[in-house]
Each structure stands twice: as structure tokens, then as C-alpha cells.
Amino acid sequence: MxxxxxxxxxxxxxxxxxxxxxxxxxxxxxxxxxxxxxxxxxxxxxxxxxxxxxxxxxxxxxxxxxxxxxxxxxxxxxxxxxxxxxxxxxxxxxxxxxxxxxxxxxxxxxxxxxxxxxxxxxxxxxxxxxxxxxxxxxxxxxxxxxxxxxxxxxxxxxxxxxxxxxxxxxVDRDAYPALERAARYDLSYLGTYSPDRQPTLERLLIEPARRAPDLRFCVAGPQYPDEIDWPENVTRIAHLPPDAHPEFYAASRYTLNVTRADMIRAGYSPSVRLFEAACIGTPIISDTWDGLDTILTPGSEILTADAPEDVLTILRLQPDAVRQRIGSAARARVLAHHxxxxxxxxxxxxxxxxxxxxxxxxxxxxxxxxx
The missing domain is CATH 3.40.50.2000 (Glycogen Phosphorylase B;)
Structure with a gap:
């Protein structure tokens, strides 16, 4: 040094x-x-x-x-x-x-x-x-x-x-250890409200929740407008302090990564939430942007989705062994490089x-x- x-x-x-x-x-x-x-x-x-x-x-x-x-x-x-x-x-x-x-x-x-x-x-x-x-x-x-x-x-x-x-x-690996918890949510999202992220959240979480009332979803983060029509199977958490993030991710079968519009246009802009979730070992479903494959490999370390159907296919049909393998691979990649x-x-x-x-x-x- x-x-x-x-x-x-x-x-x-x-x-x-x-x-x-x-x-x-x-x-x-x-x-x-x-x-x-x-x-x-x-x-x-x-x-x-x-x-x-x-x-x-x-x-x-x-x-x-x-x-x-x-x-x-x-x-x-x-x-x-x-x-x-x-x-x-x-x-x-x-x-x-x-x-x-x-x-x-x-x-x-x-x-x-x-x-x-x-x-x-x-x-x-x-x-x-x-x-x-x-x-x-x-x-x-x-x-x-x-x-x-x-x-x-x-x-x-x-x-x-x-x-x-x-x-x-x-990500601080000491603050985000690998955890195993009983799943409370099939798909979660953690992030502050942003108008340019909201259409993607609508497409990749809210609409899947409407179509699959038997599945459990959660959105955590502040500043969401009162007029948003949340389906009954979407749990809302107004704010999660950092020390609660690991338990939140660990209780999620999958978590969603949503990227702001300007970041998508520029590419190569991974979010801190992506690294935090991966460090816990929670498999991530993400929107797509240039450079994502330089951070995590789609298909083996992260999953991508463009439409509600893509999300529901993953949630309903992905074998649990594959889900766990993707989460473990993402964790190893993030610990080595991020x-x-x-x-x-x-x-x-x-x-x-x-x-x-x-x-x-x-x-x-x-x-x-x-x-």
C-alpha cells in the first residue's frame, strides 16, 4: 500500500x-x-x-x-x-x-x-x-x-x-453477509421513488402483481405518491435503514433492479442496490442497459426482463436450484470485483x-x- x-x-x-x-x-x-x-x-x-x-x-x-x-x-x-x-x-x-x-x-x-x-x-x-x-x-x-x-x-x-x-x-461485505431466510416475497424492490424509474417498476413489478394475485411482492422506499394504485399483494415499506437491507433481500426469492432513464442511455451505471442484493446472495431481475454484462453475466449471474411476462415466467417456472445458483454466482462476482x-x-x-x-x-x- x-x-x-x-x-x-x-x-x-x-x-x-x-x-x-x-x-x-x-x-x-x-x-x-x-x-x-x-x-x-x-x-x-x-x-x-x-x-x-x-x-x-x-x-x-x-x-x-x-x-x-x-x-x-x-x-x-x-x-x-x-x-x-x-x-x-x-x-x-x-x-x-x-x-x-x-x-x-x-x-x-x-x-x-x-x-x-x-x-x-x-x-x-x-x-x-x-x-x-x-x-x-x-x-x-x-x-x-x-x-x-x-x-x-x-x-x-x-x-x-x-x-x-x-x-x-x-458494497461492504461485512454489512451484507450471505443470509438464508424464509421467503416472505416472491419479488421485491428497494429504492426511493423516481418519476423516470416508475414506468419500469410498473411494468416489471406492479403489473406482474396484478396478473398474479397468488404471488407476494414488496416495494420499500420513501416519497412514493399517494395516488399510486398498489395491488393488494404488494406490501409497502416507507423506509428501510441500511441495517435492515440484508434481512429484506434475504427474505426475497428475487429482487428487482430498476435503472434511471439517464443511466440506461449512458450505460455502465450499476447501482449500489444491485451490489447489495448480490452480496446477500439474492437473485436479481434487472432491466437491460449497455455494460450490464461487464458487471454481472446475464443468464448465469443476473436475469433480465423487458415485460411482465418475462418476470412471471421467471417467478413461476425457474427451478429453485437454478435460482440459488444464480444468486451464489452473483455474490462471488461482486465480492471479487465490487x-x-x-x-x-x-x-x-x-x-x-x-x-x-x-x-x-x-x-x-x-x-x-x-x-
């Missing part, structure tokens, strides 16, 4: 997993980075909707601080200036202003971690991205992208990113390489970053 780094991360949330997938992504990654000896400070904007739903107020793997507003960042200016690398995440409130301040204050590497890359690029095209300005992409030393594939070249060649690197989400330990090592390598490149271009920075 290379020398330990002093890192500052400004992200959407670490303390609350309510209504977002960022918190579990940061928790897994930062815990694994800390285990590799790195010193981390996470800065989170104190907002009321997360304050009401905090499920990790005091993380044990990093230093953590809330700041009330932009002016409140001033108290962390020295830490930002002293860091080997500062990472600003997507969807940070006032993210454009936060990014500008980080660029002004930091002496070390400045990176942007986009856990929503296709959504970000779509919003930049529309001119309504509140957390990143197009001019900032070239100003950050490193663009860490939730999305891989052709999007990385687009970021560098069209948007001017000095270095765009894939940093997929991951664990938080693996992802932390990847990020460590990326950061050290970028720091080395940056100091070779700017020799005066060598003393500042401890080279």
Missing part, C-alpha cells in the same frame, strides 16, 4: 440514508479507506430532511462534521487547505459555490465524485445543474464517475476533464497517480503534498 493520505470529502450525506443512495456508498467506501490507513474528514451540510432521519450520527471510521451553510465552511478551511486530496460529491447543496471555495482553498488534489453522472450531464445540457457548473469540470484535477464506458471519454474530450476515472459504487475493499484500493491508486502527475507538472506542489 502507498503512503496514507489526508482526505476531506464534502458529500450529500453520510449521516442519513433516507431518500438517497449516497450515504451507503460513502459509508462502504470510507470505511474501507480508513481500514487502509487513510485519515478522512467528511463534511455534510446540515439540512432538516436528513436531520430528521439520521441513522449514523457518529461514524467510527472517519471524522465527521456538519456545517450550517456556506459561511459555515470557513471553520473547515484549514483542513481543506492541508488535505492531500479534497473530494466534492454530486448533489451537495450549493455545490457550485462549495466547489469554487474548495478550488480556492485547497493546496492538494481537487476531485469531483459524481454518483449521478448521466443525470449531471443531462442537467448541464439543460442548463439547470445546481451542484456543478460546466466550467468546473476542467478546473477539477480529477472527475470520479459513477458511470464508466464511453462517458469517461466524453468527460475528457467534450467537457475538458483533465482525468476522468470510473469509480463505481460498492467490494468496498476493492473499490478503496482502486481509489487509492487513482489518487496517488493523480497526485504524482499533478506534482510532476507543478514541482512547487511537492512539498505541500508531502511528495
Amino acid at each position: 502507498s503512503r496514507p493520505l489526508n482526505l476531506v470529502v464534502l458529500g450529500l450525506s453520510l449521516s442519513s440514508s433516507w431518500g438517497n443512495g449516497h450515504a451507503t456508498t460513502y459509508r462502504a467506501l470510507l470505511k474501507a479507506l480508513a481500514a487502509r490507513g487513510h485519515d478522512i474528514l467528511f463534511l455534510e451540510r446540515d439540512v432538516p430532511w436528513y436531520a430528521e432521519h439520521r441513522d449514523l450520527a457518529e461514524p467510527g471510521f472517519c471524522r465527521f462534521a456538519l456545517y450550517p451553510d456556506l459561511n459555515g465552511l470557513e471553520s473547515h478551511r484549514a483542513a481543506i487547505a492541508a488535505a492531500d486530496a479534497v473530494i466534492v460529491g454530486s448533489y451537495v447543496p450549493d455545490g457550485i459555490a462549495v466547489g469554487d471555495r474548495v478550488r480556492d482553498w485547497a493546496h492538494g488534489l481537487c476531485a469531483f465524485y459524481d454518483i449521478d453522472t448521466p443525470v449531471t450531464l443531462a442537467r448541464l445540457q439543460a442548463g439547470d445543474c445546481a451542484y456543478l457548473a460546466r466550467r468546473q469540470i476542467a478546473a477539477y484535477d480529477l472527475y470520479l464517475s459513477f458511470t464508466g464506458g464511453p462517458t469517461l471519454r466524453l468527460l475528457e474530450e467534450t467537457y475538458g476533464a483533465p482525468a476522468a476515472r470510473a469509480l463505481y459504487c460498492s 467490494s468496498a475493499t476493492r473499490r478503496a484500493a482502486e481509489l487509492e491508486g487513482i489518487l496517488h497517480a493523480c497526485v504524482a502527475t499533478r506534482t510532476s507538472v507543478h514541482p512547487m506542489l511537492k512539498e505541500e503534498v508531502g511528495a
Whole structure:
């Protein structure tokens, strides 16, 4: 392992997993980075909707601080200036202003971690991205992208990113062990309501539930509109904290992976829920998108469906031995390639390489970053 780094991360949330997938992504990654000896400070904007739903107020793997507003960042200016690398995440409130301040204050590497890359690029095209300005992409030393594939070249060649690197989400294998539980649901789905995911959820879970009243379904996650017509055999759970996710997946014969429209268009955008379910050993039925086969192999590690009939065929006709074999194969693949330990090592390598490149271009920075 290379020398330990002093890192500052400004992200959407670490303390609350309510209504977002960022918190579990940061928790897994930062815990694994800390285990590799790195010193981390996470800065989170104190907002009321997360304050009401905090499920990790005091993380044990990093230093953590809330700041009330932009002016409140001033108290962390020295830490930002002293860091080997500062990472600003997507969807940070006032993210454009936060990014500008980080660029002004930091002496070390400045990176942007986009856990929503296709959504970000779509919003930049529309001119309504509140957390990143197009001019900032070239100003950050490193663009860490939730999305891989052709999007990385687009970021560098069209948007001017000095270095765009894939940093997929991951799963903490200790928090998501293989579990065997009696099945409560034939098909489940865990995710916050999103208008662009809802048609797929309707097609691949709600409609199958209507056609198969003898089967059991469940949708867990907040912010679903009251007007949705849920069939009687669909159980609704308003919110599941991360420590309840393993039991939820283990109690599902299959679970559904639904991808946002922008992510489908870009491809190569696996969700954290996909990795979590696979790590438990629960077989996954997914919509299809370019690059899925680079994450899990369709047919042997994951199943795909386009229509209600595809889902019902799987639920009714798939032999249980085949179901279990698919779940086990997915778990083995995710543990080998998408664990938080693996992802932390990847990020460590990326950061050290970028720091080395940056100091070779700017020799005066060598003393500042401890080279």
C-alpha cells in the first residue's frame, strides 16, 4: 500500500440514508479507506430532511462534521487547505459555490465524485445543474464517475476533464453477509421513488402483481405518491435503514433492479442496490442497459426482463436450484470485483497517480503534498 493520505470529502450525506443512495456508498467506501490507513474528514451540510432521519450520527471510521451553510465552511478551511486530496460529491447543496471555495482553498488534489453522472450531464445540457457548473469540470484535477464506458471519454474530450476515472459504487461485505431466510416475497424492490424509474417498476413489478394475485411482492422506499394504485399483494415499506437491507433481500426469492432513464442511455451505471442484493446472495431481475454484462453475466449471474411476462415466467417456472445458483454466482462476482475493499484500493491508486502527475507538472506542489 502507498503512503496514507489526508482526505476531506464534502458529500450529500453520510449521516442519513433516507431518500438517497449516497450515504451507503460513502459509508462502504470510507470505511474501507480508513481500514487502509487513510485519515478522512467528511463534511455534510446540515439540512432538516436528513436531520430528521439520521441513522449514523457518529461514524467510527472517519471524522465527521456538519456545517450550517456556506459561511459555515470557513471553520473547515484549514483542513481543506492541508488535505492531500479534497473530494466534492454530486448533489451537495450549493455545490457550485462549495466547489469554487474548495478550488480556492485547497493546496492538494481537487476531485469531483459524481454518483449521478448521466443525470449531471443531462442537467448541464439543460442548463439547470445546481451542484456543478460546466466550467468546473476542467478546473477539477480529477472527475470520479459513477458511470464508466464511453462517458469517461466524453468527460475528457467534450467537457475538458483533465482525468476522468470510473469509480463505481460498492458494497461492504461485512454489512451484507450471505443470509438464508424464509421467503416472505416472491419479488421485491428497494429504492426511493423516481418519476423516470416508475414506468419500469410498473411494468416489471406492479403489473406482474396484478396478473398474479397468488404471488407476494414488496416495494420499500420513501416519497412514493399517494395516488399510486398498489395491488393488494404488494406490501409497502416507507423506509428501510441500511441495517435492515440484508434481512429484506434475504427474505426475497428475487429482487428487482430498476435503472434511471439517464443511466440506461449512458450505460455502465450499476447501482449500489444491485451490489447489495448480490452480496446477500439474492437473485436479481434487472432491466437491460449497455455494460450490464461487464458487471454481472446475464443468464448465469443476473436475469433480465423487458415485460411482465418475462418476470412471471421467471417467478413461476425457474427451478429453485437454478435460482440459488444464480444468486451464489452473483455474490462471488461482486465480492471479487465490487467490494468496498476493492473499490478503496482502486481509489487509492487513482489518487496517488493523480497526485504524482499533478506534482510532476507543478514541482512547487511537492512539498505541500508531502511528495
